Amino acid sequence: MMLLSDQLRACHDHLRAQCAALPAPYPAYALFFSVTDGTRRAHVEFASGPDLATAWATGVDKLQGWMGGQPLPATWLRVDWVEGARAVSWDRLVDQLAVTKRGYFRFGIAFDEGFEQAFTEQELNANAMLYGGAQTEHAVVNTNNFRAYARLRFGAKVTMQLPPSGLAYLLATRGVFCGEDGIAHPLCGIGLNAGRRDVASLDADTVYDLVDRSASYLARQVKDDGLFVYGHFPCFDRPIPTYNTLRHASSLYAMIEAWELTRDQALRSAIERSVTQLTRHLVRIYQLPSGRDAAFLVDTGDEIKLGGNAVCLLALVKYCEVMDTRQWLPLLDQLAEGIVWMQDLPTGRFNHVLNAQDLSLKQASRIIYYDGEAAFGLMRLYGLTRNPRWLAAVERAFGHFILAEHWRAHDHWLSYCVNELTRWRPEERYFRFGLKNVVDHLDFVLERKTTFPTLLELMLAANQMIARIQQMPAMHGLLDELDMPKFEQALEHRANYLLNGFFWPEMAMYFKNPLSIENSFFIRHQSFRVRIDDVEHYLSGFVGYHKLLKSRIAQSACESITMPEPEPPTAPCEARTTTISKAVAA
Missing domain, CATH: 1.50.10.10 (Glycosyltransferase)
Structure with missing residues (x-):
């Protein structure tokens, strides 16, 4: 079985090459650590810091502290970092949800600029926190599900104030996942592919x-x-x-x-x-x-x-x-x-x-x-x-x-x-x-x-x-x-x-x-x-x-026999052109 320490090392190696600092007033580095043995919903810990090393060490300490009291080992580890954030009023957020197909709101939501009380896009959707029922075609805040998951995530003493007294913050994240194979799988960031592994070629x-x-x-x-x-x-x-x-x-x-x-x-x-x-x-x-x-x-x-x-x-x-x-x-x-x-x-x-x-x-x-x-x-x-x-x-x-x-x-x-x-x-x-x-x-x-x-x-x-x-x-x-x-x-x-x-x-x-x-x-x-x-x-x-x-492979093999100089490969069908700032501002 893959050790958590090895999974953390694989994820950290990826983060060091990809993770960039956020501008003030937000934490320079904001990380979400998610872990599960596969039999239950992932446990999520948040950590932040002025540099990646501090945020990482804080998150690992929190994660290992929680896991010390758990009967089963982790098999799946995921680490997400915040790439971009934008403050919005609650009314503006509700309006944006109203024009978004249910299940298709692809940002996380935080309720403070330090992201201490925040939920990733995957948490929001997997807990039906933006689901208003089969008759409501657009996303909508489900107050009961929000509060139920907030108690699970932050403890019974935490009371979720909805609507909040201040601003909400939309979070664009990107991540990396490591499972039993020990391989760090980069995850797609903003957009309709968000949250799943980045497949370079559908071969x-x-x-x-x-x-x-x-x-x-x-x-x-x-x-x-x-x-x-x-x-x-x-x-x-x-x-x-x-x-x-x-x-x-x-x-x-x-x-x-x-x-x-x-x-x-x-x-x-x-x-x-x-x-x-x-x-x-x-x-x-x-x-x-x-x-x-x-x-x-x-x-x-x-x-x-x-x-x-x-x-x-x-x-x-x-x-x-x-x-x-x-x-x-x-x-x-x-x-x-x-x-x-x-x-x-x-x-x-x-x-x-x-x-x-x-x-x-x-x-x-x-x-x-x-x-x-x-x-x-x-x-x-x-x-x-x-x-x-x-x-x-x-x-x-x-x-x-x-x-x-x-x-x-x-x-x-x-x-x-x-x-x-x-x-x-x-x-x-x-x-x-x-x-x-x-x-x-x-x-x-x-x-x-x-x-x-x-x-x-x-x-x-x-x-x-x-x-x-x-x-x-x-x-x-x-x-x-x-x-x-x-x-x-x-x-x-x-x-x-x-x-x-x-x-x-x-x-x-x-x-x-x-x-x-x-x-x-x-x-x-x-x-x-x-x-x-x-x-x-x-x-x-x-x-x-x-x-x-x-x-196509068979046809290409046949053509290579009769065509000594094959045409050069075509460019990828779709380049990444959407910037984080444009997506968060949408």
Whole structure:
């Protein structure tokens, strides 16, 4: 086990090269030391001084003094320093929170200019101190949570006066983290990347590591009976007290995608338990009026959802492919029969929700995602069995999708589906649909503040389709409306931006039960929610991105054989231009 002294030394070596003095009236050097063994919320100590040596020594003494009375050793250590500060009135702070999306206030807050009573950005968000509830979309001071954490941090005798009698101070910080590996990981400072490790390059090895970690996390959520631990809100480690069989199947699909890459045995075992639960208990067989048997995934509320059958197809087709088995072919045909049963043959439109008791219609339309999932599932089954019934059903559906202009939804499932459909039916109308699904969506992909993991899936599927168009001279005219450099920029940006939704240990350590969320993915504006389908979409996106990176490596290797003088490497896609003073003044 790594000794705390070694972790402190690694962090100190980094600080000496990076930490600069603050101007008066603030402490020249202001440091926050955070430590945890991973089983509980990080303990934070603050220290300041006229020079780094004094501030450091004071902080280490405080930290070691506190740890002397603790039963468990530290495994994670993080040290942050204040890079910039700005005094604001309480009213100004409240106004700034009101125009900031919940979870996205990225500064610490102090209540005195010496920062003795201060909270880092990570503490504020991990303790829901700026969360006003699911109905309040912007950040807001949560007085009860503020006072509760202040008592935890400073002791029961400390009374948090809100609003304060004086000014508040916004703090821009930067940090360094050291875990069990003893490596000092520099952390990003101000901006949307704040608080997580600075990843120099999102290369294939880094993406593989993210896939491996997050797939292992999902595997650990699969219980002995094959059901998942569905999810929880990590600020206070509260479980989500419900279940969703559609998300069970779709999360299984993502795990199988990941296993194809990692071949991890624990992941394989979790997949088998989950498949067994799905096929034996969650799917029911019905006899249709035609006499055919159809299978349906039944969800809570005794509902049959079109998307449920669809993701069962995706999971079981993928299982058959990567495990080299055909054991699920009879069930796959029955699931596809269920989808076709839910399709209106004259129009191609799908009904979305049935009552499980008698297969009567409950809801004709619920969410557009079901349409793309259903068509994609049928296409994947067609690819496995070449049964023309399933392709015909998809083409009927696309007749409806085109007339209804479903491309306006910019749905990632439709992107997956049209990419698959054009492999077998490379027709202009389908290519055109796929391009419309992304061509006017690039600004959204580039500018969306939330991580929105399905955007990467959307772009990756579209990228595969575009690559095939580029190999078809008769179709080149379709690309005239697509800004290809902007498309490529948007794809790369979205892949890199997903790093902000990963629970690195330096992020997880401030929540109530850090080890329970480490290596998962979260949705920041939903109270950092971790749910199996949240993890699933990040995971599928990174599996696809890893394939793209590996294909580029292979292509580069081929080109190097025929091109003795390769072009020089391009410059980094984004330089750091934002200054601390500009960000704090924003």
